Amino acid sequence: MSAAAAAERAARESYGRLLALLAARTRDVAAAEDALAEAFAAALTAWPRAGVPESPEAWLFAAAKRKLIDAARRATTAAEGQAQILRGIEEIEHDMAARDGPDRRLGLMFACAHPAIDPSVRTPLMLQAVLGLSAERIAAAFLLEPAAMSQRLVRAKKKIRDSGVAFDVPSPDLWPSRMGAVLDAIYAAFTAGWADPLGADSERCGLAQEAIWLGRVLVSQAPEEPEALGLLALMLHLEARRPARRDATGGFVPLDQQDTALWEIDVQREAETLLRRASTHGRAGRYQLEAAIQSAHAERAKRGAPDWEAITLLYTALGELTGSPVARLNAAAALAQRDGAAAGHAAAEALGETYPALRAYQPYWALLADLSAKLGRTQAARAAYDEAIAREHDGAVIAFLAARRDAL
């Protein structure tokens, strides 16, 4: 592997761990980001000359720490503030020296999820701090102008630095106000990685695995939190199907046509165990419902068909709980499987009337197209496939939709 590739890989694998470690003691996320960016830049010059160090992470940490100290000395902070920062850096040193070094990412996430932080920026802040996603990428995912997103992120980091938010997993009595944002950020990271099934995009590569890993850390720290268990179960159920999502030529394979032999049975079993554990608490929530839906889809491997009765009921419950038009659309799709295409088509069309935003959503048109075709309305089906294709960015999915249209 070339030195540049090694640096890029280290950047991807160690970013969140190093940032959390650097920021935990100083509470200054922005300064830690700057120091880390400088350390990565230094690696790109040093490694090609001197070779890739034995432990890239330790090298990067040492370099970033020096940058932090330099920055603290340069800063016009009053002597007391500066001394405090330098003390903090010494403590980081101590943390890093401890065997394997503690993983402070979860603590950093809870700091970002603090109620004192503007709610609209909590999830973006976590994605940037823990996964190193750029403000542009986050802005795109949250439908915001990059400049506006950067500004919000900067303001939130200042608030964290100056207000004394703790970088720890809080006591369970504080979870109700914070757990939701942490779960949402982990799932947002997972879906960002999930949307790139072949790992072609280097910035998104490994995000799904990273998210699963964070989900595991969360479950280990909050083993009695049913929604944390539900989220991990959901991610594992989806991940188990990764090998079946594309065919040998990279073509899109819809869920109902995936070869169940390619599903990873061990991963599915773990997901089932987690979901059962979650359900013993008798507190249903969004992630447990979504995991249960994926579990009902996984039934196809055993029974030959998914449990459409369960899927219809679960999506309906999810729509009630979250008010999400997408959940309601999925309920309509499940209804079509349970009660027939006519019933599903009527339900989907009604949703398009109630929620005009759905008409900008590719799966809405794909569902109408599919159901129209089943009802023999070829012309309507062709028009709906065109609408769906116009709203899709993934080339493999576009090719799939076009093939369906052309086969009408």
Add this chain to the structure above:
Amino acid sequence: MHYAILCYETADDFTRREDPVRVEGYRAAHATFLKALREAGVAATSVAGGAGLVAPHAATTLRKRGGAREVIDGPYSDIKEQLGGVYLIDVPDLDAALAWAERCPTASTGAVEVRPAMYAP
């Protein structure tokens, strides 16, 4: 960290202070809060520790602009709730500060603002 708990009181809170009967409850509530702070050892006694403030009718606001001093009768901002007093506390982090702020009597009538002190004295 040192935090200031700024108590923004309502017009009724200020009226209550002038009412010989209702003032008792007001005083007792703050006295209880201060006692709790002291017993927990979090009242920042190395600094002033805070003060209750006389109602905004007694306030005078001053600005210095281009060497000229401008003095106005009244509080700095003309909002519904006015600063009625300050507690200074010394606690490990924001959550601990917020937990104390929640127990401050003003939280249940007006609002309390929690702000870190700039440097630990």
